[in-house]
Amino acid sequence: MGRAPCCSKVGLHRGPWTPREDALLTKYIQAHGKGQWRSLPKTAGLLRCGKSCRLRWMNYLRPDIKRGNITPEEDDLIIRMHSLLGNRWSLIAGRLPGRTDNEIKNYWNTHLSKKLRNQGTDPNTHDKLTEAPEKKKGRKKNKQKSTENNKGSEKTLVYLPKPIRVKALSSCIPRTDSTLTLDSNSATTASTSQEKVQSPEAETKEVNMVWGVSDNIGDNGGIGIFFGEDHDLVNSASYMECYSDDHDTLEKLYEEYLQLLNVEEKPDELDSFAQSLLV
DNA sequence: AAACACTCCAACCGCTACTGA
DNA sequence: ATCAGTAGCGGTTGGAGTGTT
Numbered sequence: 446m447g448r449a450p451c452c453s454k455v456g457l458h459r460g461p462w463t464p465r466e467d468a469l470l471t472k473y474i475q476a477h478g479k480g481q482w483r484s485l486p487k488t489a490g491l492l493r494c495g496k497s498c499r500l501r502w503m504n505y506l507r508p509d510i511k512r513g514n515i516t517p518e519e520d521d522l523i524i525r526m527h528s529l530l531g532n533r534w535s536l537i538a539g540r541l542p543g544r545t546d547n548e549i550k551n552y553w554n555t556h557l558s559k560k561l562r563n564q565g566t567d568p569n570t571h572d573k574l575t576e577a578p579e580k581k582k583g584r585k586k587n588k589q590k591s592t593e594n595n596k597g598s599e600k601t602l603v604y605l606p607k608p609i610r611v612k613a614l615s616s617c618i619p620r621t622d623s624t625l626t627l628d629s630n631s632a633t634t635a636s637t638s639q640e641k642v643q644s645p646e647a648e649t650k651e652v653n654m655v656w657g658v659s660d661n662i663g664d665n666g667g668i669g670i671f672f673g674e675d676h677d678l679v680n681s682a683s684y685m686e687c688y689s690d691d692h693d694t695l696e697k698l699y700e701e702y703l704q705l706l707n708v709e710e711k712p713d714e715l716d717s718f719a720q721s722l723l724v
Numbered sequence: 725a726a727a728c729a730c731t732c733c734a735a736c737c738g739c740t741a742c743t744g745a
Numbered sequence: 746a747t748c749a750g751t752a753g754c755g756g757t758t759g760g761a762g763t764g765t766t
Contacts, residue, residue: 459735459736460734460735460736462734462735496736496737497735500734500735500736501735504734504735505734505735547733547734547735548733551732551733551734552732552733554732554733555731555732556732
């Protein structure tokens with residue numbers, strides 16, 4: 446499969462965005478909406494590749510983005526969702542309105558993984574570490590890249606759930622915002638790794654666990670999965686409003702995730718659940 | 725004050741999934 | 746069924762800023 450050429454091509458700007466570029470991109474998107482990233486730079490008068498524009502908008506310029514000040518509740522939720530979902534940053538970010546996958550990923554790598562390690566927990570597996578928590582390192586003679594640091598720790602075989610991509614409500618939500626991934630099978634039980642499941646609206650009412658996607662997470666284009674009893678898929682935005690930032694709702698959310706995963710751990714129930722979603 | 729070490733995060737890269745022809 | 750184009754995701758990097766010696 447051919448790959449689209451990217452921004453390393455001559456004549457395009459790279460590196461940090463200037464205020465002028467930001468302004469151009471913002472103005473263009475406010476006028477025309479996001480999407481068509483490939484042709485956007487040309488029409489917006491930017492010497493950037495579409496990919497770069499998309500990233501800049503998604504991670505920095507979107508008006509609803511919260512930056513910094515990650516609360517202890519968010520901290521906690523990120524850690525627990527990571528224990529369930531692994532490095533599924535976009536999914537995790539989707540549960541934290543105003544947060545981007547990139548921010549969550551960076552925050553995890555710079556703060557939370559250390560925090561867990563210091564608490565004696567393996568940030569990859571969320572298991573207890575056998576060795577003592579890493580002490581604050583003294584100065585190193587040779588600068589090491591973060592990747593090398595990561596490689597330094599013993600790789601543990603982890604049975605992370607295999608992601609599946611679910612095509613959801615394709616008829617009413619544009620593709621760009623409608624895909625999400627679900628951890629459906631742990632690797633120990635996974636036999637079919639990448640099964641696509643349709644989610645016809647008509648069927649969703651018939652299962653106790655109603656699921657769907659939201660492209661309304663603060664208009665951030667992020668992907669949110671929501672689970673709830675008999676929740677109307679069409680009203681995902683109102684559902685999001687119910688899930689404000691307070692700790693109780695985060696707890697509730699977490700419980701719902703656990704509920705889902707419990708279902709998934711039981712193949713029979715999963716099958717019926719999946720079957721109910723199939724056309 | 726200077727040099728070095730370390731942290732943080734914006735941006736990039738490479739890949740996969742999806743769509744439509 | 747195949748292919749090309751596109752969007753999105755997660756991993757990685759580069760460099761500015763900060764801390765330490």
